[in-house]
Structures are given as structure tokens and as C-alpha cells.
Amino acid sequence: KVLWRSKENKFLIDIHQIYKARASACRNKVPEFIIELLKQGKKQEAYLARKKYIIAYFDSALHYCKKQYPKDNIHYANLLRGKANYYIDLYSYSLSIKSKEAAFYFAKNKELYDKSIAIITKCYSTKNHGIAHNYTLLGLMETYNQKPNEAFKYLFKAKHILATITKKGNHITSNHSLLLTCYTYLNYAYALKYKQTNNLTILKQAVVTNKESIPYFLEYIQHLNLNSKALRDPYFINPFNTIAGLYVRLYQDTQNKNYIDSAFVFADKSKQLSLLVHKQQSSLFTEMDINKKLMASEQFILFNNTNEFDKIDTLKTKIKRDLKTLSLTNLQHNIKNNEAIICYADAHPNLDNGLLAAFVITKNTKELIILEDPYDSEITTTAITHNSMFSLLKDSLPAAFNKFSYSVYNRYFKPINHILDTTIKHLYILPNEGLNNFPFEILTTTENKTNSYLNNNYLLTKYAISYQLSATIGWEQNYKASLNNNTIKILAPKLTKFKLSDLPFCKKMANELNQTYKNCELITQSLATDFNKNISADNAIIQLYTHSTIDQNNESNSKIYFSDRPLNMSELYKMKVKSPLVFLSSCETDWGWHERYDGQLNFTRALFYAGASSVISSFWKTDDKTTAIITQKFYDYLAQGNNKAIALQKAKLDFIKENPQLNNPMYWTAFKLTGNIDCIKIEKKQYLALIVGLLIILLTSIFLFK
Secondary structure (H helix, E strand, O other): OOOEEOOOOEEOOOHHHHHHHHHHHHHHOOOHHHHHHHHOOOHHHHHHHHHHHHHHHHHHHHHHHHHHOOOOOHHHHHHHHHHHHHHHHHHHHHHHOOOOOHHHHHHHHHHHHHHHHHHHHHHOOOOOHHHHHHHHHHHHHHHHOOOHHHHHHHHHHHHHHHHHHOOOOOOOOHHHHHHHHHHHHHHHHHHHHHHHHOOHHHHHHHHHHHHHHHHHHHHHHHHHOOOOHHHHOOOOOOHHHHHHHHHHHHHHHHOOOHHHHHHHHHHHHHHHHHHHHHHHHHHHHHHHOOOHHHHHOOOOHHHHOHHHHHHHHHHHHHHHHHOOOOOHHHHHHHOOOOEEEEEEEEEOOOOOOOEEEEEEEOOOOEEEEEEEOOOOOOOOHHHHHOOHHHHHHHOOOHHHHHHHHHHHHHHHOHHHHOOOOOOOOEEEEEOOOOOOOOOHHHOEOOOOOOOOOOOOOEHHHOOEEEEOOOHHHHHHHHOOOOOOOOEEEEEOOOOHHHOOOOOHHHHHHHHHHHHHEOOEEEEOOOOHHHHHHHHOOOOEEEEEEOOEEOOOOOHHHOEEEOOOOEEEHHHHOOOOOOOOOEEEEOOOOOOOEEOOOOOEEOHHHHHHHOOOOEEEEEOOOOOHHHHHHHHHHHHHHHHOOOOHHHHHHHHHHHHHHHOHHHOOHHHHOOEEEEEOOOOOOOOEOHHHHHHHHHHHHHHHHHHHHO
């Protein structure tokens, strides 16, 4: 509907804007006649018809804009670019189906962009966002046209204009967004040029260009406070990850081990980037006491308030200072002779389809192994992300599980196995996004074709395994001084208010732990405030038996239940965690929302944002009885002086041995240890030893009397 001002006889909004809005709406809502074509199986005709349908709306918008504003103006120039954008789609599609119309669409596209540039230059100047936008898209078009040199010409023009008009440290603008898009398209051009020439200089130039983009990338994600949404947006490729991929490719082509160091540094920066951004934002949440989700909104008033904006600017500086990484040399100095680090990293140099790299680091060696082209395997990290393995366990399909587990082992672990000599007993796993849901303990090292879980040679039998979010942050946590004289705070809330099971086996185990260990306190009516209070204590191990629910679409809605109320995951960001160990005996506490390049947003990660040293959490829903048995054995082995990783390994191995009826790995492999593995000193109550001693004396006396 077109609204009029009755007295002035003018449009309330320009009619060309209505047609432009209608064109935009067609991107999301498919017209009926297009749906009919799809029903008839005419996908090609439907695609072309839809694009041309949208272009027709732009033609109408251009007609009315020219009629209402006869002189050249920015509205007309922007409409020309909007129309040209759809000709790019038609051009790329025509290339993909090898249509003769491709040349027509290319010429039409270039004509529209050139005309738009001429109008903007006439109305404004050559250093204008609109001109840069047109150059950026012309560069993309030339990459489709397989002409990287032409693409570079346009993209470097766009980059120069945008770098000039984009001021660092100021309120975030569309210039930042477009500049990052320009850098992305430059990567496409570098990839094309390298493919055509196989010249290593191209890779080195790409490294320099991507390093140049880092300040703008950091500025963008920090000022927008999108909870790393920018990292998930394909148009804003994480430059740390891209640079890591370029160094991986350089190592592949040269075998120069210096490139391993460089690749690892940038891969680890990518892993810790999200963690650091969230960690800094959490201090802002506490300071300003504002809702996290409101802060994430682009329309939040925060950015119109100078004082609050200054606070974000201060945090931005702090993040840049904190974004440092351990070198491989320093990392090797920190690990022990019987330890190895395996860091899986998605390397996206925008060359072909990307790579999955594994960095293998021991005290004396460092190796880089290329594991896969992610799109060239039936068993890929994408398949693992979709949790095929857990489905096989849940449905109790031993033969299918054995085959899948052994295939994953062959794909992701066997290629690096030769680097790990017999002295290695403990593995630190730093998973990429796809492997984040996969417990490495259940990889089978030999093929088992039977329809049984028995006789599987699990990786668990050979190694104690723990996990890290990133190498730098992991070792900052991992080498904190161990605390002595620890207390154990057992929180076992009653959940009848929420109509949830009271976990009878876990409640029984909570009582047994309370009676067994010194400095132990059982809190049965655990409130959310009790968790906050105890988790902030310097020497309190937190053992929590409860329920949790996970919302993978919105991590703030994920909850851990206490007697009075559920505690939202977003509330953890505000806490100050000082506990040497938080053991979350609750379902799916390691599940969550996937971050691009950086694993998941879950309770484990949230606790690390708040300062946790180590966390034991669960991959999936856990069994009450199994949880009780494994936690009991875990604390027994801790009390014997074992570190946390070995204690958890031995607890699981004991469970397998003593419970053959529960040999499905779903039962015993749910819990994972992330972070610090050091020993924690806990002691059993002395009267237990006294009772044992008296029993021995009594039995000896009876024997002698007989």
C-alpha cells in the first residue's frame, strides 16, 4: 500500500523503496509460481525465474526512482548495484551449468556496476563506501571469471578506499563489515592465482594481507558484541584460521618446519579468540549488570552512550594485549616426558576445500600431519559433529559402532600414532569443531567385526586422556600451583519442585563420599546461591549431582537445576571460579552451541570463562548408577595420589572390568576432563583405617584362638 500526505499530495515513502523492499522480500519468501516449478522438478528453471523475478522489481524501482528524481542520485546508484548483485548470481549459476548466457550476464553485470560507480563519483567523490562496495563485487565477479589479476585490481582499490574511511577505535560501521568482506574476496583471488601458478610467493602475499586484516576483525567482533556470531558468518572469515591454513600449505610445499611453529601459533590464536572475547565481555556484564542477550542486539542503546562505549573500548585494548600465544618451544618446555599434545585445527586457506591438520607435540618432537580434505571422505568431522557415533551407542548397535569407531581411528588417529612412542602415557587433546563431541577414549585401535563390545581395544587402555580449549589458555591453567588441604563440597539438590528424579544412586553416593573423606560437606538443599558461594572458594572441590537441560540454539537457555531454581548458563559468566575442580555429574554439560572454528558454547566453556582450573563434564545423558560408581572410584584414585586424568582413566577401566553387563561405551565414557590435570590432595577419614586395622587384629586373634 502506498501512503499519501493528504495536504502536500506526496508519498509518505518513496515508491521506489517499496519495490526495492518487495525485491528483498522475494529473497526470503518464494512466490507461488516458483514453488510450482520446484514441485515439477524444474530446479534450474525455478532458480533462474526467481532471480529474474527479483530483478523485475529492481527494474520497477529504478523506473520510479528516475521518474521521481530525474537527476543522478545515490538512491539510483544503489538500486543499480542491487540489480547487479542478482546478475552476479545469474552469472555464477550460468558458469556452473556451462550456459552460453554467462557472457551476457557478465557484460550486463559490469555495465550496471560501472554506471553505479560513475553516478556516485559525480555526486560525491572517489573515496566513498558505495564505490568501494561496487569494486568489491566487481572483484568477486572476476574471480568467478577466473581472472585473479583483474580481481586484485578491483579489490585492492576497494580495500584502499575502505581503509581510508574506516577509522579504528570508532563506533562500528558498515565500512568494517564491507572491509572484512573485501579481505574475504581477496582470499578467493589469492586461491585462484595460486591454483593457476603454484607460486609460493602468492601464499606469502596472502599471509601478509590477512595479517593486515586482524585489527579490523578484532575491532568488528569486539564492538558488535555478537558473542562471536561474526566467527560463524562465512563472509567474515577468522583471519587467524586462514593464516594457519596458509602456513600449513606452505609447510606442505616446502617441508620447512618453521612453518609448523607459525601455523600452530595462529591455529591456537583462533581457538582462544572466542574464549578471550567472552571472558572480557563477562567482566563488562558484571560491571554494568546488563542482560547478555540485550548486549548482543545491534539495536541496544549501549552504543549510543559514551560512558558505556568507553568501557567497551577499554576492554578492546585489553583483549588485544591478552591475545598472545605460547610458542611450540615454550609449550615443549612445559610438558612432561610422558605427555603429548594433539591439536586438531581446521585450516582454511581458501585454497580448494580446506584442510584438517593435526599438530603432534612431545617433549622432543613436533610434527604436522594433514589428515583430510574435509569434503573427500565418508567419515568426516562433519559426520562426527552430527553425532552418528552416539546414535549407534544409544540404539545399541555394536557391530555398526565397532566399524564406525575403527574408521574414525584410522582417519584421525592412526596417521599420527607412529609419532607417539611407548613412553607416552597421557594425551592432551585439543579438538577442532567437528571432533569436539567425540570422546577419544572409545576409539578402537584394532578391527572388531563381531556384534559385541567385548574385546574392543579402546584407546582408553593405552592413554589417560584430557582435553584443552586452547594450548595457551590450557597451560596457563594447567601449571598453576596445586592447592593442598582441599575441601569437598557435595551439592545434591532436591528437585521435586521441578518434577525431576532425585537420582537415588547419586544421592546414596553423595552420603558415602561425605562419610569417607575429610573436610567434606554435603549440601542436600542446594540453592543456586550455594553453588556460586562454594565455587568461589580457593580450595573447594565442587561435586554436583543434579539435572541439566541444554538448548543448542540458544546457550543462555541451558540450565543446571538447584533446589530453588535453575541456574542459566549465562549466569556462569558473572561468577569468579576459584575451585581447583568442578565435577558436573549432570547430563550433557559438555553439549552446546557450535562456534565456527572453536568448538561449542557449553557449561565447560562457560566455567572456563569464569576462571575455572579444571572441569569434568558429560558428553551426553548419563546413567544415575554409572555416574555414582565412576565418581566414587575417581575420588578413591585421587586420594591415592593420582593426577585427575589418571584417576578418571582408572575409574573408567575399573567400571568396564567390574560391570560386564554395562559394556556399552555409552555408560562409561560420558565424562571428560578439561583443563588442569594436577594431583589434588584429599584424605580419607582416619577412623576407616582404624576400623580396618581392628578387623585385621580381630580376624588374626580368631585364627590364633582356633
